[in-house]
Amino acid sequence: MSEIPKTYDPTLIEDKWYSYWIKSGFFKSVPDQREPYTIVIPPPNVTGVLHMGHMLNNTIQDVLIRRARMLGKNACWVPGTDHASIATEAKVVAMLKEKGINKKDISRQEFLKYAWEWKEKYGGIILEQLKKLGASCDWDRTRFTMEDDLSDAVISVFIDLHKKGHIYRGVRMVNWDPLGKTALSDEEVIHKEVNSRLIYVRYPLVDASVAELLKANKSQWQINESGWTAEVDGKKYSGKDFISIATVRPETILGDTGVCVHPDDQRYKSFKGKFAVIPMVNRPVPIVFDDYIEMEFGTGALKVTPAHDINDYNLGIKHGLEVIDTLNDDGTMSPSAGFYIGEDRFVVRKKIIKDLEASGNVFKIEDYKNKVGYSERTDAVIEPRLSMQWFLKMDTISKPALDNVLNGNIKIIPEKFINTYKHWMENVHDWCISRQLWWGQQIPAWYDPKGRFVVAKTSPEAFVLFKMQFSDFNFSENQLKQDEDVLDTWFSSWLWPISVFDGFKDPGNKDIKYYYPTNDLVTAPEILFFWVARMVLAGYEYMQEKPFTNVYLTGIVRDKQGRKMSKSLGNSPDPLDLITKYSADGVRVGMLLASPAGNDLLFDESLCEQGRNFANKIWNAFRLIKGWTANDQKQSNSDKISIEWFRARFNEQLDIINDHYLKYRMSDALMASYKLIWDDFCSWYLEMIKPEFIDGNAAPVCKETLEATINFFEEILKVIHPWMPFISEELWHLLKERKAGECLIVTPWPVYSSPDKKLLSGFEIASEIVQQIRNIRQQKNISPRDPLQLFVKKDSAFDSRFNDTIVRLSNLSRFENTEEKPANALSLLVKQFEFYLPLTGAIDIEAEKDRLGKELEYNKGFLKSVQAKLANERFVSNAKPEIFENEKKKQADAEAKIKSIEQQIASLN
């Protein structure tokens, strides 16, 4: 035994088996006669690195895949990466900047060349990291959302949806990311509450006639508490009236083209037909009336900036207000603002407050909390901005996606997310699918010199379309210009479950027919709308079938204080470091021990420690068995019954574990497996059959016992394999000689056979008395090495098959039936059975009385409540018969127990 190390060392083992599995093609899947079991990976960003969220997510997928493989299914886990438009482009832009190259100064082609180089260099690192975790993906199937075939699919889907009238182009208020310089979909905007200041600004109020003058002339304004004076075209005007507004974005004042009040607001009744004068730009803007306004908020008057606020935009349309776009695409002030041109909006915010204070326009500043939108990818503050974008209409196309979740055709686990899903699907807005980026699929729309467009895959095709559609057609093909924008990344990943099987390129091919729909999708609830809902939508649109049957939503990995793990907080451990420290198996177990579906995982390294310790426990169980020698001795009764018991116990627990899997209770399945191995196999079974030591050597065990034990070990290795693939594979090979190519990873999952229930309950009593005796040893300070005697009161119901086991585990010199309680013995009760444990020293009679008295009291109280139930007519008439019978049995048991305790107490006197 000395050659087997005391602790499990995973270093060489993990790489050895991973490459062996790959070499043997165990991860590979091709369609065959077997039932398929398919998972498509949520493709991580191609340039990303593995974080704890990936660990959790992919471990779960690997557990599911490995178990399916053992269940004899054709398991196929398709890996791949996502081109992640904004994130990757931002990284490439930053990389170029470091090289001194500005994106603006190079062509699209040059930029893409750099981007692809970057992708080749860093892309796929994350997939290599997944291998360290043990992920058994079919790597030959690795796909990338921007590879040719997948891009073609995206383009043809765009063309198709456009043809069907689901895609349109239009000027809309979009969420503008000034850092990424692109529009974002609503889903990519994260609203956060921030502390801001609410600035109160007064605008001079003038008549229409003065307003008219102001439009054509320059003017000078003086403002103080009592009123305003203005000089226009050499003439002086003055007045006392102002209209005051409140804003958190004072820099947008320069784009104001109206002031809006509620029609019922008495304060502003007389303002009809008047104009407010916007400070600095001295622009007169109309006072308009709309019941959109909240009279109670601020001053009850709202400045209207149609170019930079969605509500204002709508008000502007309704009341015919001018649109003045005061921002450049990078968030600096545009020439139309008239002031602070080229300065960033946040710098301007500070400046304009000062300037307006100086001019007397600002009269109050309040602290205020409001919600501000941030870019999901760049974390820049989103500016609502009008621009021309492409949209996908969601109203009709999204219907099957909702219906098939509500009718259970697609299951969401845990179910609580169905509500969220439903709410989103019922209130879904059109999807802005264009992005002002280069990294991605370029929109297949072609413009003629007049700005008219057609949608087509290539420019020759577009040219033909132009000829067909426009009579005044008079330009050459090379004058056609393709749309500059690319498509939202999600517009390619929503096709993932179809496109990875070439369902667009080659419809009806063998793969798509066999693997689609896939079985399980494992992902984070954060992308339920981004991705999951849209995949369902695309599935029904293009395959007339769901993309997957079950959606398992994991939680977010947080640190112990409940904070989200993030780079900036530095609270996220490097998964690969953890693997080095605790082994891949240890980390896998650690992650899954405490992560029920949909619940956040409060991660702590000690969880991995527990996983590592478990691996070590299994390792040492192996060491023990490996050290045994067998001979031809007759198998003892104790061995025989121990083996029978564990077989029953194993099956009982296997049934429970299978059920947990069926219900996707991953942590429970793991915990049940953990306890089966640690408690039942190691702490009980191995102790029950462990040979004695004679002259410093382990005595031989009988052949049958050793064989049975090795078989059990194989079974538990199977059960733990999905969770701990490496150590289980290693031990499976160390345990026995295996044929070439034979591996645990492809060994069938244990088959359940119904356990002997009587045996199990017999053991429960045996183990209970063993524990009670151990407890007494501890209390009375009796060494485990000092043998004791035990008697059990004669009872035909007592299952004596475990007597030898009890003797062994309790270190008894004698264990017999008796009619009478021996002298100087403690009484122990297990269920209805009475045990007597004679002790050498004098027994503390008072303490015994006390102990038994408490037990008596408890049982009397219990009996009373049972009797009360049975005496209650309404219980008798309402309760189900089996429950009634149960109560009667409880009564009888309790009465018997009370009687026996009373006798014991009496015998003490």
Place this chain on the structure above:
RNA sequence: GGGAGCAUAGCUCAGCUGGUUCAGAGCAUCUGCCUUACAAGCAGAGGGUCACAGGUUCGAACCCUGUUGUUCCCACCA
């Protein structure tokens, strides 16, 4: 502002149709043990008014109502 979820031992969570063993598990804690598989271990023990208040029921951790706390999602109140 709207909606949803959650609240059970120090921590993370089970508790599946209300009905023995319904108050549980793992970890942590405490007490003994370096017992020749494992101190990354063994054996044992102590922890809870099931958030609070009502209600339904023969019977409630579980069903209903309200309160409080908490988390998440959605939303165009400056």
